[in-house]
Amino acid sequence: MDLALTKQLEDKAVVWFKNSNQYIVVEKLTASIIEQLLYKESKQKIAKSLVDELDIPLIEALNFVTDLNKQLVIPNTIEYPEENSAILEYEVPLSFAFENYYLINSKIIKVVFSTEFELSLIHPKFAHLETTATTDVDFLFEVFNNSKDTFLIVNGVFVGAWTHENIHYFQGKFCMKIIESIYQKKENEWMGVFHASAINYKEDALLILGDSGNGKSTSLALLQAQGFHCIADDFVPVDTNHKVVTFPAGISIKPKAVDVLISDYPSLKMAAEYYYKRLNKTVRYLPPKNINYKNKFPCKALVFIKYNTSIELKVSKISNLEAFESLVPDSWISNVSENATSFLTWFSNLPCYQLTYSNNEMMYATIKSIFEEEL
Numbered sequence: 214m215d216l217a218l219t220k221q222l223e224d225k226a227v228v229w230f231k232n233s234n235q236y237i238v239v240e241k242l243t244a245s246i247i248e249q250l251l252y253k254e255s256k257q258k259i260a261k262s263l264v265d266e267l268d269i270p271l272i273e274a275l276n277f278v279t280d281l282n283k284q285l286v287i288p289n290t291i292e293y294p295e296e297n298s299a300i301l302e303y304e305v306p307l308s309f310a311f312e313n314y315y316l317i318n319s320k321i322i323k324v325v326f327s328t329e330f331e332l333s334l335i336h337p338k339f340a341h342l343e344t345t346a347t348t349d350v351d352f353l354f355e356v357f358n359n360s361k362d363t364f365l366i367v368n369g370v371f372v373g374a375w376t377h378e379n380i381h382y383f384q385g386k387f388c389m390k391i392i393e394s395i396y397q398k399k400e401n402e403w404m405g406v407f408h409a410s411a412i413n414y415k416e417d418a419l420l421i422l423g424d425s426g427n428g429k430s431t432s433l434a435l436l437q438a439q440g441f442h443c444i445a446d447d448f449v450p451v452d453t454n455h456k457v458v459t460f461p462a463g464i465s466i467k468p469k470a471v472d473v474l475i476s477d478y479p480s481l482k483m484a485a486e487y488y489y490k491r492l493n494k495t496v497r498y499l500p501p502k503n504i505n506y507k508n509k510f511p512c513k514a515l516v517f518i519k520y521n522t523s524i525e526l527k528v529s530k531i532s533n534l535e536a537f538e539s540l541v542p543d544s545w546i547s548n549v550s551e552n553a554t555s556f557l558t559w560f561s562n563l564p565c566y567q568l569t570y571s572n573n574e575m576m577y578a579t580i581k582s583i584f585e586e587e588l
Contacts, residue, residue, distance in 0.1 A: 215550060216251050216290050219244045220557040223534045227557060230289035234548040236541050237285065238534065242266075246278060250286050303364050303374070306357050311336075316344040317461050318395045318506050320351040327357035334384055337487045338462040341500035352394045354387070365390070381491065385545065388448050392460060395506060396452075401549050404451045404556050408543035409515075410464075411444035411457050412436050414584040418444055418457035418510035421518050422540060425494075428520035431470040432576065434499055438477035439577050443501035444510070453552055455559045456509035463498030471497065514564045514583050515540070526575040528568045528588070536565035
């Protein structure tokens with residue numbers, strides 16, 4: 214079994230470690246040394262080869278190889294326990310305070326919550342999918358807590374338990390189970406999930422990325438109002454066939470964006486606001502103009518977007534290396550070797566852009582040009 218994979222990316226190399234599911238960007242020579250260490254080549258032999266190649270003393274070369282092994286190889290190749298592999302003792306409540314039903318792709322998902330806290334973590338982003346109560350249920354999600362952990366059980370099977378400090382992992386796993394349910398694909402059949410917004414135009418998709426507060430979701434809502442289609446917001450699944458898959462959650466809109474969007478979405482004015490303490494942010498949710506959650510599209514490009522009032526429009530192609538270092542830290546990428554290989558191949562072939570704007574009309578035209586390969 215390969216403990217690592219290496220992929221050249223421009224003038225660097227990306228190394229993926231299977232056990233830790235970590236990606237690191239290093240010099241190509243460093244990647245070569247890592248591979249030799251993984252294949253149990255002696256540190257002394259590797260160091261000797263560096264003496265001639267780098268024209269450095271043997272002791273310096275040996276120290277470098279030893280440090281590399283200690284700081285990168287060993288920590289990333291030890292055996293890590295599977296997430297939530299230990300099933301904690303729990304007792305499913307006899308009754309739940311909240312019972313909600315959601316209709317997605319003709320499937321009925323019943324979700325029961327033991328407290329308002331758990332309800333607030335999940336329901337707001339799916340409220341537009343709520344349907345009437347029924348006994349004809351396809352999936353049952355049970356969410357409850359004890360004094361310190363929040364538990365998730367799906368169709369009677371324990372999924373995991375998370376402390377309040379790690380409650381965002383619970384939210385991510387809940388969403389993962391939603392897409393597994395509605396698409397009938399297990400977790401190992403997904404290449405990854407990206408913290409981005411995704412839009413569709415004609416037969417392709419485009420991922421919009423950027424730091425929190427840069428305007429990803431606002432740009433998505435603006436583009437949707439111009440006839441582009443929302444595929445997903447914040448949680449963008451990509452399957453092992455490299456297709457960007459529709460995810461049915463609402464678009465999260467921050468208070469400062471409401472005035473910008475109110476003319477296109479009058480309902481935002483009266484929409485409920487939700488405050489997320491851990492993230493220290495307040496949002497309203499805008500239902501996507503999408504009733505077909507079966508759509509999937511190939512990805513045309515990645516666009517790192519930023520709203521800046523002092524710049525009318527500035528767009529440039531950026532290196533995949535720069536894009537990689539921004540994309541990966543906020544993403545979940547499958548730890549299956551074939552999927553990691555697939556991800557590296559997929560990503561290395563994507564064009565990447567930086568788009569900064571304040572002129573909405575010019576932004577729309579630029580996004581359309583990227584879709585039509587006219588930029």
